[in-house]
Amino acid sequence: MARPSTPGFACRECGWTTVKWVGRCGECQVWDSLVEQGAPTSKVTAVAVSEARAARPITQIGTESSVHRPSGIGEFDRVLGGGIVPGAAILFSGEPGVGKSTLLLEVAARIAQAGARVLYVSAEESAAQVRLRADRTGALRDELYLAAETDLATILGQVDA
Numbered sequence: 001m002a003r004p005s006t007p008g009f010a011c012r013e014c015g016w017t018t019v020k021w022v023g024r025c026g027e028c029q030v031w032d033s034l035v036e037q038g039a040p041t042s043k044v045t046a047v048a049v050s051e052a053r054a055a056r057p058i059t060q061i062g063t064e065s066s067v068h069r070p071s072g073i074g075e076f077d078r079v080l081g082g083g084i085v086p087g088a089a090i091l092f093s094g095e096p097g098v099g100k101s102t103l104l105l106e107v108a109a110r111i112a113q114a115g116a117r118v119l120y121v122s123a124e125e126s127a128a129q130v131r132l133r134a135d136r137t138g139a140l141r142d143e144l145y146l147a148a149e150t151d152l153a154t155i156l157g158q159v160d161a
C-alpha cells in the first residue's frame with residue numbers, strides 16, 4: 001500500500017514524518033517530538049441564505065435561465081449544445097497557439113454585439129495585447145470590457161462593477 005503524500009505527524013526536531021503518532025522519533029530518537037500536520041486550520045460556518053438563493057422544490061424551479069445563447073459561430077455553439085448557458089462554467093482547452101484566445105475573443109465580441117455586456121478577463125496577456133488582437137480580428141465592441149487580472153477577489157469585484 002502506498003504511503004499518503006502528506007503523512008500525519010512530523011518531528012519538530014528533525015522533520016522525520018510518519019503516518020501514525022509514536023512517542024519517540026524514529027530518526028533522532030527524541031521523545032514526544034511529533035506534532036500533527038495537515039490538520040484543518042479553519043472551520044466552515046453556515047451562513048444565512050438569501051431568499052433568492054434558497055433551495056426550492058424542484059417543481060418550482062424555472063428553466064428560463066438555462067436557455068442557450070448562441071454565439072453565431074456554428075461549431076462553437078454545436079459543441080455547447082446550442083450556445084452558452086448563463087451561469088455555466090466552461091473549460092476550454094487546446095494546444096498552445098491553436099487559437100483559444102482568438103476564438104473566445106470572437107465569441108465575446110459577438111455576444112457583446114448582440115446586446116449583452118461582456119467582461120473578458122485575461123490572466124496571461126495584458127489588456128493592451130488583447131486590444132491589439134481585437135483590432136486585428138475586428139472584435140472591437142463598446143460593450144466588451146477588458147481586464148488583465150489574476151486575483152479572483154478582484155475579478156469578482158470587476159463582475160459586480
Ligand SMILES: [Zn+2]
Nearest residue numbers: 011014025028
Ligand atoms: Zn526527529
